[in-house]
Amino acid sequence: MTGLEIEISDLMVTFGEQVVLDGLNLTVAAGESVAVMGPSGSGKTSLLNCVMGTHSPQEGDVRIGAWSMSGLSPSERTALRRGQMGLVFQNADLLPELSVGENVAITRIFDGQPRKRALEAAELCLAEVGLASLRDQEVHKLSGGEAQRVALARSLCREEIGLMIADEPTASLDRANADMIADLLLERARSRGATVLLATHDPAVAERCDRTVQLQLVARQPTK
Numbered sequence: 291m292t293g294l295e296i297e298i299s300d301l302m303v304t305f306g307e308q309v310v311l312d313g314l315n316l317t318v319a320a321g322e323s324v325a326v327m328g329p330s331g332s333g334k335t336s337l338l339n340c341v342m343g344t345h346s347p348q349e350g351d352v353r354i355g356a357w358s359m360s361g362l363s364p365s366e367r368t369a370l371r372r373g374q375m376g377l378v379f380q381n382a383d384l385l386p387e388l389s390v391g392e393n394v395a396i397t398r399i400f401d402g403q404p405r406k407r408a409l410e411a412a413e414l415c416l417a418e419v420g421l422a423s424l425r426d427q428e429v430h431k432l433s434g435g436e437a438q439r440v441a442l443a444r445s446l447c448r449e450e451i452g453l454m455i456a457d458e459p460t461a462s463l464d465r466a467n468a469d470m471i472a473d474l475l476l477e478r479a480r481s482r483g484a485t486v487l488l489a490t491h492d493p494a495v496a497e498r499c500d501r502t503v504q505l506q507l508v509a510r511q512p513t514k
Contacts (some may be wrong), residue, residue: 328505
């Protein structure tokens with residue numbers, strides 16, 4: 291799978307009277323890994339949400355490969371997100387009623403893949419992050435680092451991942467686990483040729499990426 295290029299043009303995001311992103315332009319080449327840094331409130335998560343298609347900007351556009359997010363319907367954005375994006379967040383958000391393997395396989399099962407095949411694929415993805423032996427484990431028994439590795443395996447459990455998006459994936463982890471998760475995420479993405487857009491406060495995580503983009507707080511209010 292070839293990574294998906296990201297092209298962000300004149301992006302403006304506002305919340306009430308606050309401008310969060312003001313005319314942002316950014317291009318991320320296919321297969322490139324880019325860390326987004328900046329103070330709280332500078333729009334890191336808003337930027338990722340626009341790229342994922344879960345938030346529509348007030349102005350501007352985001353292109354993911356051949357797709358303009360503003361030109362897609364909500365169902366088309368969902369299909370693109372589920373089919374070609376791997377998503378990792380600060381909280382693993384694992385389902386406590388499911389085993390580790392079932393948590394990784396869940397999107398394939400929802401898509402109608404036979405349960406046996408989905409669990410086989412999940413086991414391969416767990417092996418990629420060094421957790422194949424925990425396939426049948428209850429998730430409440432996992433450490434924080436293990437839970438985040440399971441979440442990473444879940445994000446990889448697609449045949450066509452062209453873009454990995456990670457929002458503060460190491461924020462709740464200690465130094466050793468943060469380094470491990472960052473290395474695993476970037477290594478697994480690169481092995482698949484996937485593009486990576488990663489928001490972080492951690493310089494040690496950012497320096498593992500090909501490039502860092504710094505966002506700043508916006509001082510102005512929307513024009514009425």
